[in-house]
Amino acid sequence: MAEWLYEAGIGEDRAALLDDDGQIRRARIVIHGAGPRPGLVAPARLIERQLARLEYGTDVTLDRVPAATPLGAAIRVEITRSAIPEPGRTKPARGRVTDAAPRSAPSLLETLDGAPIRQLGAHEPDALEAAGWxxxxxxxxxxxxxxxxxxxxxxxxxxxxxxxxxxxxxxxxxxxxxxxxxxxxxxxxxxxxxxxxxxxxxxxxxxxxxxxxxxxxxxxxxxxxxxxxxxxxxxxxxxxxxxxxPELLRADPVGAAARAVLRMIERAPPSTPSRYRLPPAVTARITGRRDWLEEIVRRTGRTPIFDA
Structure with missing residues (x-):
């Protein structure tokens, strides 16, 4: 039977829709803190005719703006497309002016539809990997x-x-x-x-x-x-x-590798050694994120050691 597999990971959430044969039909990853996502409604200020700046500093390209709206006006923006990474630059998120009340963007879990959802735990067999993640x-x-x-x-x-x-x-x-x-x-x-x-x-x-x-x-x-x-x-x-x-993973391969390592550590049996030798860039990314390190300790009860 078709079903969604969902994991709330460290640094990212991930999901895969399996078909009736247990093969991955759709794969999704949402990186924590990666910028405004579709569905977000947030206060902003119009800084150019087709450009708004959210209250926490992120710029959003607007599809259309009411003609009477002056530059510098306080507005609310609904995000319609996430930012798109490109070589050498990032294409800003897109949005539109709205009267809707401020709201958060739906989480990855909230966007999964069309099939039952099975939330996976690190203590369980790796169903994502078995399906070909x-x-x-x-x-x-x-x-x-x-x-x-x-x-x-x-x-x-x-x-x-x-x-x-x-x-x-x-x-x-x-x-x-x-x-x-x-x-x-x-x-x-x-x-x-x-x-x-x-x-x-x-x-x-x-x-x-x-x-x-x-x-x-x-x-x-x-x-x-x-x-x-x-x-x-x-x-x-x-x-x-x-x-x-493909765009998501290729835009930041070091970050993708670091989050994959954290997933591996989280799923490792308690008897597994806690010392890891990784590429220097991956080690630097993990050790530079106090929130990731605190979360892996909270989830596993162990403090990983990364050799240079």
């Missing part, structure tokens, strides 16, 4: 996604997320299998916005129509797409509320 994270960070007879290469860019299809002939059945794999990967990694897929070049409209039909069959609405052009390229546009899993 590490493999999904490796797909997100490395970009290689295998499917029968071929391979997808996933590459986020500032303009769009790109998938490149590789595999052995015959090309038409390869492309159709790849289309299904692309649709499933988009859902699994929570990819929104503009998405481009480079399929093998195929002769004939029927083959290109079959590829598009496979996307339609496996990618849930809402989305828009182009036809497959003569060079094998198809573009998809989906709503984008927050950063995708």
């Amino acid at each position: 590490s493999e999904v994270l490796e797909e997100a960070t490395g970009g290689d996604i295998a499917f029968p007879g071929g391979m997808l290469r996933l590459c986020p860019t500032p303009a769009m997320t790109l998938f490149d299809v590789d595999g052995d002939p015959p090309l038409e059945p390869l492309a159709i299998r790849a289309a299904q794999a692309v649709a499933l990967a988009i859902v699994r990694h929570d990819i929104g916005g503009s998405i481009g897929v480079d399929f093998p070049t195929l002769n004939g409209r029927e083959a290109r129509h079959a590829i598009a039909a496979e996307i339609d069959a496996h990618l849930p609405q809402p989305f828009e797409r182009t036809a497959v052009n003569g060079f094998g390229f198809l573009q998809i546009v989906r709503p984008r509320l927050h950063v995708s899993l």
Whole structure:
């Protein structure tokens, strides 16, 4: 039976939707303190015509502002899209002016729907890992996604997320299998916005129509797409509320590794040695966060020691 697996981790919350076969259909991570998230309504001040600053200093790009609102005015802003990390900069969160009362953004747990939720404890068998959690994270960070007879290469860019299809002939059945794999990967990694897929070049409209039909069959609405052009390229546009899993993990690989280590320490049996040798950057990230260290001690009753 389909179900959500949910963990309240140290530094992040994580969840995976399992299908009827126990495979991960969707994977989600929310990093604690990573900035305003969709659903937040907070006081702000209009500092430019399309830019507001929340009361704790974060800038938000506004979709539209009532014409009569003067610069410097106190307003309330509802976040509609999280900030998006890009190489060398971060694209600010987006929002809109609202009259709604201030409220917190829903937690990851509160956004999980469509299936029962099973909250996991560190003392239990690792159900996330048994379902393939590490493999999904490796797909997100490395970009290689295998499917029968071929391979997808996933590459986020500032303009769009790109998938490149590789595999052995015959090309038409390869492309159709790849289309299904692309649709499933988009859902699994929570990819929104503009998405481009480079399929093998195929002769004939029927083959290109079959590829598009496979996307339609496996990618849930809402989305828009182009036809497959003569060079094998198809573009998809989906709503984008927050950063995708590949963008999230690639934006801060040291932080991702540090949080993964904390998860490992939390799940370690009491007899496991408390001394750990890690890459210097990961050690520095963990030891630089007093809140993380206090929480791992609270949860395990042990103080980890990190060798330089």
